[in-house]
Amino acid sequence: MLLPLTLLLLAPLPQAEPITATLAPRAPDESESLRWSPKAASVALERKEGALAGSLRLGASEAPAVAVRLEKTAGAARFDVLCLDLDRDGRFDASERLTTTPKETRAKWWSSFDSEIPVPVPEDPATHAPAGRRPYPLSLWFVEDPAEPDAKPALRWTRRGWHEGQVTLDGKPAFVLVNDMELDGRFDQRDAWALARERKGLFSAEARSLETHVWLDGKAWRAVAVDPHGRSLAFESFDPGITEAEEKAKADLYAPDRAAPRAKVPLAFGHDLAAALERAKREKKRVLVDFETTWCGPCKVMDQLVYSAQPVVDAAREVIAVKLDGDEHRDLVKRYKVEGYPTLILLDADGKELRRGSGYHSVVEMVALLKP
Secondary structure: OOEHHHHHHOOOOOOOOEEEEOOOOOOOOOOOOOOOOOEEEEEEEEEEEEEEEEEEOOOOOOOOOOOEEEEEEOOOOOOOOEEEOOOOHHHHHHHHHEEEEEEEEOOEEEEEEEEEEEEOOOOOOOOOOOOOEEEEEEEEEEEOOOOOOOOOOOOEEOOOOOOEEEEEEOOOOEEEEEEEOOOOOOOOOOOOEEEOOOHHHHHOOOOEEOOEEEEEOOOOEEEEOOOOOEEEEEEEOOOOOOHHHHHHHHHHHHHHHHHHEOOOOOOOOOHHHHHHHHHHHHHEEEEEEEEOOOOOHHHHHHHHHHHOHHHHHHHOOEEEEEEEOOOOHHHHHHHHHHHHHEEEEEEOOOOOOEEEEEEOOHHHHHHHHHHO
């Protein structure tokens, strides 16, 4: 049964019949990866007899949960075994045990696993396809931080695969992709989709919610209904009242920052907070602390577009700027209660916090943060 997308029920449908794409689950190979993927989900774990146990849910709400258990092999210092109750029968068979070699990255120990959980699928009332199971490929990882021995343990995971199909649009082949962005094993308007003329184009396409239209050859297409088990997607062409180029220009959040005048010399950052605070007290200046990491995408964009902008350099003339890597300065991350990156904190000459912000800051927002 196809579930209608609620957003589209408010709009009149055109005369043409919707296109229905039959979808099948796909797992990526070494040459395939999406530009977009779901945010990771978390499984809370409890300590039980030297192991860590929990469960995750996929598929229909009435389906049993998938039990998970992290263990250590004899003599191992880190968790190197993951048990997954793939058939949901309440026990772990030998085939449901995965092993790995934990690796140290950024002073933390990572235990990573790949698996595939079968998700029950009922009979399709439209095609009378029999009930069965569809594969749900996923990656799982456990991170142990020796500096945080009392941290609550959690198993992180995300989907590796997607559902994919092929149709004919305007007399030519087209490829359709739907991805479960909610990580619940079901499909609805909260998930994402893409269209492309060539299959490889699916992997470079932008993530678009099923509530949002996509573009193909300058024509807009909107989803009408999606099968909750990912077996099919119905969609149709329509006029959104805007061209693809106009929409892209409107959605370009970085355009004003790219257009900002460039400074001859970007804002200079030190990396010693204690020295910066001493200097600030001596010179009666304020201190800007930028908490970042090497893997923070918005941090890199700010380096390129924001800290090189003349208005930001001008606003920071009486400010001592410091960049701190959150992975290297975890004591300061705790002290200043940093919860994400980038985190920007403005301190007065005595080190008292004046204001802060988190996430990407535009040129205008950065100037406002630095105001006296």
